[in-house]
Amino acid sequence: MTGVDFSSSALASAASLAKHLSLDGTWVETDVLDARAAVTGDFDLVYTSIGTINWLPDLDRWATQITGLLRAGGTFYIRDGHPVLYGLDEHADGLHMRYPYFNTGHAQVWDEETTYAGNGTVEHPRTYQWAHPLSDILNSLIKAGLQILRVDEGTTLPWKFSPRMVQVPDGFAWPETERDLVPCTYTIIARKL
Ligand SMILES: C[S@@+](CC[C@H](N)C(=O)[O-])C[C@H]1O[C@@H](n2cnc3c(N)ncnc32)[C@H](O)[C@@H]1O
Numbered sequence: 261m262t263g264v265d266f267s268s269s270a271l272a273s274a275a276s277l278a279k280h281l282s283l284d285g286t287w288v289e290t291d292v293l294d295a296r297a298a299v300t301g302d303f304d305l306v307y308t309s310i311g312t313i314n315w316l317p318d319l320d321r322w323a324t325q326i327t328g329l330l331r332a333g334g335t336f337y338i339r340d341g342h343p344v345l346y347g348l349d350e351h352a353d354g355l356h357m358r359y360p361y362f363n364t365g366h367a368q369v370w371d372e373e374t375t376y377a378g379n380g381t382v383e384h385p386r387t388y389q390w391a392h393p394l395s396d397i398l399n400s401l402i403k404a405g406l407q408i409l410r411v412d413e414g415t416t417l418p419w420k421f422s423p424r425m426v427q428v429p430d431g432f433a434w435p436e437t438e439r440d441l442v443p444c445t446y447t448i449i450a451r452k453l
Contacts (some may be wrong), residue, residue, distance in 0.1 A: 261285045262303070264295050277356040293321050296328035304327050308416055309339045310374065314346065314389045319396055323404035332451040336406055337450075341421070342413060343393050350422040355434070355442055360391050376419050394446060406450035412441035 263274045271287040278285040291299035293316065306326050316322050325335050349358035358408055359368060367388035373381040398408060416431045421444070425432040434441055 262288060262299055262301070264288050264292055266291050266301065286446060288373070291323065292316070293318065295325040299329060302331045302334075304331060304334045306330055306334070306336045308337075310341065312318055312338070312340055313392055313397070314341070315387070316392075317390050317399035320403060323406070326401070327404045327406060327452055332452055334452045335370055335449065336401070336452070337447070339414075339445055339447040341417070342349040342446050343391060343397075344442055345417075345444050346389075346391060348422070348442065353424070355438055362393050363391050363396060364403065396448075400452050401448070405453055407453055408450050410447075410449040412447045414445040414447070415439050415443065417444045 261278070263271060263278075265271050265274070265287075268289055271289055275285065275287050288295075290367045292312075313319065313322060319326075326395050329337065343361055343377050347357045347359050347361045349356045352358070365390060367390055370389060371385045371387045372387065376380050394411075398411070402408065411414060416428055416433045417425070418431045420432045424435065426435055434442070435445065
């Protein structure tokens with residue numbers, strides 16, 4: 261198992277979790293957009309999940325890293341927040357689209373002092389995020405040489421996106437009367453040809 265992140269503290273957390281589970285791992289500090297060059301070897305599985313590609317301006321380059329890291333016949337799996345969810349106003353009293361679903365080419369700038377990773381505040385609160393519609397995500401993977409095997413959409417999340425979300429057995433979801441109206445997550449399974 262090899263883990264990639266450009267945050268040394270995120271890698272230290274991953275290493276400590278792996279040790280707790282008695283798993284061996286190699287931890288590589290790099291921008292994920294340079295992962296192929298930074299990581300040694302190739303892999304049967306590339307896995308990425310929750311809060312991943314919204315930080316990336318360039319999905320074609322991201323998808324090229326994935327195919328570069330996979331062996332022929334290897335599997336790519338992603339589960340992440342749905343781009344429709346990211347368009348919603350988390351503070352509205354109903355389901356209101358506020359942010360672009362499509363990539364405008366410009367970053368959305370957020371100043372958020374709190375973090376889902378713990379209590380307290382962060383020293384550098386500014387983040388930049390890019391909207392990626394489902395079509396752009398799928399087309400970047402196809403263009404990089406992956407065959408899409410399955411796409412699913414889900415109605416629960418592992419974090420509370422909005423104060424209006426309620427706790428459910430596997431995380432958080434919109435109130436029951438709204439649960440079937442919008443997707444919260446998507447998963448894609450793809451294979452390197
Ligand atoms: C929201 S967290 C998600 C982490 C994990 N998937 C989880 O569910 O807790 C995003 C992670 O992506 C990392 N990250 C963001 N942009 C990156 C990039 N360009 N290259 C490498 N890591 C990046 C951050 O350092 C952070 O650890």
